[in-house]
Amino acid sequence: MSAVLSPIDPFAAVRPGRYRDALVDVVQGPAAPTGALRTPSFAVWTDREHVHLSHRLAAGEIDNDLAGRVAAELFAPGWLSGSELFERLVTGIVVSSADEPLAAWENFYRNTLTRLEELAWPGNGPSAAPEAGPDAGHVEGSLAEYAPVYAHARSLVSTHSVLELGSCFGFFSLLLAGGHAVTASDVTANTVRLLARVAPGLGLALDALICDAARVPRPDRTYGTVVALHLLEHLAEEHGRAVVAEAQRLAEHRVVVAVPFEDEPTAAYGHVRTFDLDRLAELGRASGWEWSVHEHHGGWLVLDRP
Incomplete structure (x- = not known):
């Protein structure tokens, strides 16, 4: 259908x-x-x-x-x-x-960003991020689950220019937009157009790009940091590897990848595979860059250009 x-x-x-x-x-x-x-x-x-x-x-x-x-x-x-x-x-x-639809979406975005800031940075600083993990009593996929992911991702971004691959609604890109030059990208055209229309009403500026995360129409080393947050679990293995390689091509300094840890892929969210630290380490070893993996509300792979 x-x-x-x-x-x-x-x-x-x-x-x-x-x-x-x-x-x-x-x-x-x-x-x-x-x-x-x-x-x-x-x-x-x-x-x-x-x-x-x-x-x-x-x-x-x-x-x-x-x-x-x-x-x-x-x-x-x-x-x-x-x-x-x-x-x-x-x-x-x-x-x-x-x-009116635009008013509805602006309300949705304002409420979401406000709540994420309250959850992730209650003291207006990343160091105050809560430890609200999957056993903290909230619903899977909730803002309480994503807030510490966004807070941790922000702590790993040390450059001014940032590209987010598979940004979906673009919440992380908007959270960065106040202090970084941000490009949000996604393959779903109407989602990207929605983000581009809503951002000015929120007083935020970013670029919004429609593209497959494995084929981004930008030159090599365009961005200081490239992030892919909870994207690879939506992609088949070969496609996911191509996305990591494309992120490396585009990043001047660092690539940050985050994935959820699940026993089974969550079909409602479009997940098609699961990850653990060993699978992330395989991607790190294949990258040819300096790499590390760790766990923090899911799994993380950080690649740094040698």
Whole structure:
């Protein structure tokens, strides 16, 4: 089904408070029909054409914790499945949360960045980052899980210019944008265009680039540091190796790779393989650069140009 669907349009509101595409129909507020599946946050039902979702989330609840909430309440129990459906439902919840899509996304981004700053730098410094790991009681994929990853990644960036590969929504790039020259890149065109439209409204400046992380249209050594945070688990092994090689080509000084540690790939997030420190070390040995691996809320590979 996903092969014939049009790409997700983050601005596709059919009316205020409603998002609808070829697969999902998401509304804010209306009561669900009898027989709908009900969870603490959502009501879900299906017909021959759509998965319908109704929610009553307030503006202050619209941040990237939606991903963890949708995964925990609807996908982990097995009610729904598939990364395509997951991404469209999250998009629909955001777009349906305000009268105008751009306003909805700006609210989503502001809430997310504010929460990440509170979690990762409660004292306005990376040294204050909390140790909120997978056993800290939060939902997998939540901001509490990502905040220490972003804090640690920032501590590993020592150059002014930074390229993020596979930036998705671009939260890490935006967190760096105030003090670095940042380029965010992703293969999903509409996600990159969304980031480019939202950033000015947040008072932040960055470049947004649409490309495969293994084929970036920039010269050698363009960036001081290249980062790939939670990207390789989405890619087949050969593609992942090509991404690391491309990061080395583009980096003047350092490449930083982060991956989650999972027993099984999380399908709702589009993960296709798992990692451990030994697999990261294999990438390090093959790089020809100085390298190290360590564990901190997942696994890390740091490559430094000799």
